[in-house]
Amino acid sequence: MLVIGDEILSGRTREANVQVLARALAPIGVDLTEVRVVRDDTSAIVAAIDALRASHDIVVTSGGIGPTHDDITAEAVAAAFGVSLNIRDDARALLEQAAADRGVPVTEGLLRMARIPDGAGLIDNNVSAAPGFRIGNVYVMAGVPVIFEAMVGAVIPTLPTGTPLVARSLRVYRPEGAFAADLSLVAEEFADVSIGSYPQRRDGTFVVEIVVRGTETSRVEATLVRLLGVIGGERS
Amino acid sequence: MLVIGDEILSGRTREANVQVLARALAPIGVDLTEVRVVRDDTSAIVAAIDALRASHDIVVTSGGIGPTHDDITAEAVAAAFGVSLNIRDDARALLEQAAADRGVPVTEGLLRMARIPDGAGLIDNNVSAAPGFRIGNVYVMAGVPVIFEAMVGAVIPTLPTGTPLVARSLRVYRPEGAFAADLSLVAEEFADVSIGSYPQRRDGTFVVEIVVRGTETSRVEATLVRLLGVIGGERS
Numbered sequence: 164m165l166v167i168g169d170e171i172l173s174g175r176t177r178e179a180n181v182q183v184l185a186r187a188l189a190p191i192g193v194d195l196t197e198v199r200v201v202r203d204d205t206s207a208i209v210a211a212i213d214a215l216r217a218s219h220d221i222v223v224t225s226g227g228i229g230p231t232h233d234d235i236t237a238e239a240v241a242a243a244f245g246v247s248l249n250i251r252d253d254a255r256a257l258l259e260q261a262a263a264d265r266g267v268p269v270t271e272g273l274l275r276m277a278r279i280p281d282g283a284g285l286i287d288n289n290v291s292a293a294p295g296f297r298i299g300n301v302y303v304m305a306g307v308p309v310i311f312e313a314m315v316g317a318v319i320p321t322l323p324t325g326t327p328l329v330a331r332s333l334r335v336y337r338p339e340g341a342f343a344a345d346l347s348l349v350a351e352e353f354a355d356v357s358i359g360s361y362p363q364r365r366d367g368t369f370v371v372e373i374v375v376r377g378t379e380t381s382r383v384e385a386t387l388v389r390l391l392g393v394i395g396g397e398r399s
Numbered sequence: 400m401l402v403i404g405d406e407i408l409s410g411r412t413r414e415a416n417v418q419v420l421a422r423a424l425a426p427i428g429v430d431l432t433e434v435r436v437v438r439d440d441t442s443a444i445v446a447a448i449d450a451l452r453a454s455h456d457i458v459v460t461s462g463g464i465g466p467t468h469d470d471i472t473a474e475a476v477a478a479a480f481g482v483s484l485n486i487r488d489d490a491r492a493l494l495e496q497a498a499a500d501r502g503v504p505v506t507e508g509l510l511r512m513a514r515i516p517d518g519a520g521l522i523d524n525n526v527s528a529a530p531g532f533r534i535g536n537v538y539v540m541a542g543v544p545v546i547f548e549a550m551v552g553a554v555i556p557t558l559p560t561g562t563p564l565v566a567r568s569l570r571v572y573r574p575e576g577a578f579a580a581d582l583s584l585v586a587e588e589f590a591d592v593s594i595g596s597y598p599q600r601r602d603g604t605f606v607v608e609i610v611v612r613g614t615e616t617s618r619v620e621a622t623l624v625r626l627l628g629v630i631g632g633e634r635s
Binding site: 166169170171172173174175176177178179181182184185186188189194195196197198199200201202203207229230231232233234262265267268270271272273275276290291307309328330338339340341342343344346347350351357358359360361362363364374376 | 402405406407408409410411412413414415417418420421422424425430431432433434435436437438439443465466467468469470498501503504506507508509511512526527543545564566574575576577578579580582583586587593594595596597598599600610612
């Protein structure tokens, strides 16, 4: 995933779309393995798109496809693929219809959002009409969370699926250091599942959530049972 | 910045530390220009550290320095720098003292957190004692937000400073498309500041926040005044 936007890197906005994408991909068995966040800068966007599309099956981008001058994702994606970027009739029709429905004029800014790289397919936006697009293995989506989520929802049914991971977790009310060695032995024994240990401090007490993930429910369950026996705690 | 952790990429946890770091760097005039998020995977961490430390002045990492088997950041950083990783006396003393204060035993897991790459300096942790460390231009910090924030606070006074950006913003209650062309002209005229336009929908109405950033207060103010004249809206 590539998140595009100065507002994240300046600290103005807390990033929200990574979790939305991760949670949408998990049920279809697609792993999110890398995220990058870059500025509203064409060369930074192009470099990140090129690196990610070469090293991953699918790239989803978030941000920078609105109507204003700082929305430069479409240009950057076109540049990365070496194709031209023009207003396309089907995208323009969607925007004109939405403007008519709202009784607002069709402006130059609005039509910026009808510029689609040559050869791309459109991604539905049932919130504000302005489409995202797909070119090659890159899915270009809006940054506004409610629109990003709608576009993810439109794309998920079209993606190739994998084997979803099964997750089970338990909660331990001791500091991690107290059971880390035991946990390590269980992790070695059950090498076909992944075990993550996530400490939190709540009101001054230790709470550790241990999450077991794997493709086979029986193995994940067996790991959890072993952990409960060795470390204690309770299912969460 | 490099965020390390399966819990972010699986969607279990919403990332929180990027914003903390960005907001701490802004007042000292240091720009956060790129973030990557990678899995708890040694080769992924090493590759990201090597790429980021070569292309940026400073790299801050978050996550993976706890006591459990899935905390592999220290090994990965040592591998990236080609140095060895051993339990160090000063780090061990910090952990032993904290364990004594809490009346908990010093375990093997606890001592994992005293393993520091050769040549690194320690980063104070006034929350849970286990130190972060700095090696070269890479600052390695905990992922637990309260501890990450404490470590950032310890490091900020030691960093080289730049010219802080001044930010002013206004709020416009129209869709972006309605004023995008005017905004673009102002952005061209005031090319020495950056202008970002961030739409939100609140209860079905359009709210756009326009943020002007620059190093000179007078230019940022002049841009804001021009925007208020051309586009309208109110200071926010």
